[in-house]
Amino acid sequence: xxxxxxxxxxxxxxxxTVRVGVVGRAIERGLVGFRAFDLRDFSPNGRIDDxxxxxxxxxxxxxxxxxxxxxxxxxxxxxxxxxxxxxILTEPGGRTLDQGYVGEAAAGLADGGDVAVxxxxxxxxxxxxxxxxxTEAVSLGPFxxxxxxxxxxxxxxxxxxxxxxxxxxxxxxxxxSFSEEGVVGPPVYTRPAAWDGEAVPGVLLSGNHRExxxxxxxxxxxxARARAGATGDRASSSSEAPEVTHKEGKQ
Numbered sequence: 001x002x003x004x005x006x007x008x009x010x011x012x013x014x015x016x017t018v019r020v021g022v023v024g025r026a027i028e029r030g031l032v033g034f035r036a037f038d039l040r041d042f043s044p045n046g047r048i049d050d051x052x053x054x055x056x057x058x059x060x061x062x063x064x065x066x067x068x069x070x071x072x073x074x075x076x077x078x079x080x081x082x083x084x085x086x087x088i089l090t091e092p093g094g095r096t097l098d099q100g101y102v103g104e105a106a107a108g109l110a111d112g113g114d115v116a117v118x119x120x121x122x123x124x125x126x127x128x129x130x131x132x133x134x135t136e137a138v139s140l141g142p143f144x145x146x147x148x149x150x151x152x153x154x155x156x157x158x159x160x161x162x163x164x165x166x167x168x169x170x171x172x173x174x175x176x177s178f179s180e181e182g183v184v185g186p187p188v189y190t191r192p193a194a195w196d197g198e199a200v201p202g203v204l205l206s207g208n209h210r211e212x213x214x215x216x217x218x219x220x221x222x223x224a225r226a227r228a229g230a231t232g233d234r235a236s237s238s239s240e241a242p243e244v245t246h247k248e249g250k251q
Contacts, residue, residue: 004156007117008148018157086108119152
């Protein structure tokens with residue numbers, strides 16, 4: 001099994017999210033490796049950013065700081081790190097973090113492949129990190145975040161939970177939202193069967209597993225159609241360019 005390393009400004013934010021629940025227990029049990037590093041520890045003066053060449057708002061994370069972090073952690077020249085592992089930069093122009101991407105990353109991790117995630121902050125990351133140190137870039141979507149720690153935590157949680165042995169029941173992954181393209185999970189209910197005048201659908205109390213399965217499949221399709229329609233409405237109503245709506249260079 002491989003490991004995930006995160007390089008960021010606030011490692012405690014990533015750790016607080018990833019080292020809890022089933023994912024945290026998987027890390028503790030050694031099913032997958034996980035580390036989070038503070039980029040400031042690899043800068044002589046604790047500063048990891050500087051003003052952008054050509055002017056402009058915000059500060060830019062320095063390529064030499066990221067390179068030094070790679071070299072000290074992995075013991076090889078920074079440019080060679082991506083030859084032995086997946087190196088992901090959280091960046092607005094990156095691939096959207098969807099279940100397909102999660103599946104690809106999880107498969108690589110299960111085969112012993114390692115991952116390093118570099119988190120953007122401030123006004124972005126020097127482009128030479130993406131061009132010469134990273135293998136790819138990833139984004140959560142067209143919205144603004146303060147930093148990539150949230151992206152790194154989401155990626156790590158989503159990937160680790162799909163690995164064998166992490167969930168107590170592997171069937172939990174079957175039929176859940178996005179387990180297949182276009183799939184959205186059905187509504188779920190538990191006790192009490194009646195609350196404030198609102199009752200659980202009778203079919204779920206019937207004990208007829210065939211009818212229950214049919215009901216759930218139908219509700220899943222309804223939810224998928226509703227989600228597709230809502231997404232399409234938002235997309236058609238937006239006239240802003242991606243770089244305007246999504247300054248996630250701070251991711």
